[in-house]
Amino acid sequence: MFPRETDSLSLTFAALADPTRRAMLARLAQGPATVKELAEPFTLSMPTISKHLKVLERAGLIQRGREAQWRPAQLHAAPLREVSTWLEDYRQHWEANFDRLQDYLRKIQKGDAS
Amino acid sequence: MFPRETDSLSLTFAALADPTRRAMLARLAQGPATVKELAEPFTLSMPTISKHLKVLERAGLIQRGREAQWRPAQLHAAPLREVSTWLEDYRQHWEANFDRLQDYLRKIQKGDAS
DNA sequence: TTACCATTTAGCTAACTAGCTAAACATGTT
DNA sequence: AACATGTTTAGCTAGTTAGCTAAATGGTAA
Numbered sequence: 054m055f056p057r058e059t060d061s062l063s064l065t066f067a068a069l070a071d072p073t074r075r076a077m078l079a080r081l082a083q084g085p086a087t088v089k090e091l092a093e094p095f096t097l098s099m100p101t102i103s104k105h106l107k108v109l110e111r112a113g114l115i116q117r118g119r120e121a122q123w124r125p126a127q128l129h130a131a132p133l134r135e136v137s138t139w140l141e142d143y144r145q146h147w148e149a150n151f152d153r154l155q156d157y158l159r160k161i162q163k164g165d166a167s
Numbered sequence: 168m169f170p171r172e173t174d175s176l177s178l179t180f181a182a183l184a185d186p187t188r189r190a191m192l193a194r195l196a197q198g199p200a201t202v203k204e205l206a207e208p209f210t211l212s213m214p215t216i217s218k219h220l221k222v223l224e225r226a227g228l229i230q231r232g233r234e235a236q237w238r239p240a241q242l243h244a245a246p247l248r249e250v251s252t253w254l255e256d257y258r259q260h261w262e263a264n265f266d267r268l269q270d271y272l273r274k275i276q277k278g279d280a281s
Numbered sequence: 282t283t284a285c286c287a288t289t290t291a292g293c294t295a296a297c298t299a300g301c302t303a304a305a306c307a308t309g310t311t
Numbered sequence: 312a313a314c315a316t317g318t319t320t321a322g323c324t325a326g327t328t329a330g331c332t333a334a335a336t337g338g339t340a341a
Binding site: 147 | 174176177178180181183184185186189192193196242244245247248250251253254256257258260261262
Binding site: 089100104 | 317320
C-alpha cells in the first residue's frame, strides 16, 4: 500500500538476509569477480544471479565495472560499517552472561529475594 | 516456488531490515515492555505491532512472558552476536581507507605504474 | 455476569521477492 | 557478416510481507 522502506540500513539488512547473496559477498571479499564466476557455486539461472547482484548493488555493497563483455563486481564494504555501528549499542546485551544478569536484576527488583 | 530461507542468520537479518522493528529493539534495550508500550511511538494498528513482534520472536531477538493480561517482551540479543561474528570477516574491508588501498593494489597489478 | 482493557487471530489487499524461460544486448573473434 | 560468449531485460508464477478492519480471546474489576 505504501512504498517500502528505503533507508540505508534497511536496504543493507534486507540484502544480507539471503544466503546466496552472503556467499557472493564472501567470494568478493577475496577479490573482484565476473558474474559467471559468482554464479559458479550455485545451481541458479543467470538472470537470477543478475537479480541478486542488483540487490547488492542497490544496497551499495558492491560496485560494478565494465571490461569488454564482462561486468566485474567488487565488494564495497562501507554499508557494513553502518551495520557494525548499529550493532555496537547491543554488544553489552549479548556479552558474558548479560542476559542471565538481566534476569537476576529483574528478579530482585520485583522483591523476590530468593 | 521453494520454501524461503530459514537459516538463523537470514532470519535475523530479515527481522532487522525494518525500521519499526529496529526501533522496537532499541526500546527493549532499555528494559522489558508491554505490546501497548512498544506500539506507543508508532501510528500502526495493534495487529500490525503484534505481527512485528512475531517476526522478532521468530528470529529469537525477543522473548515473551505472561503477566495477567500483558505479554511483556524482552530483548534477547544472542542472535546479534552471530551477526557480529559474521561481520568481523569484513571489518578490514571497511576500515581505514581499505577500499582505496584495494583500488591501488589492483591498479599496479594490472601494470599501470602511474 | 457484565464490562473493560490488552492482545491475538482471521481474512483481506497491495507490493515485493526469488525463481524460471526466452529473448535481447554487448563485445570480441573468425 | 556471422558467430560465440557474457550479461541483462521482459514477462511470467508462487510465496512472503506489511498494512488494514473486524472479531475473538484472556484476564481483571465492578
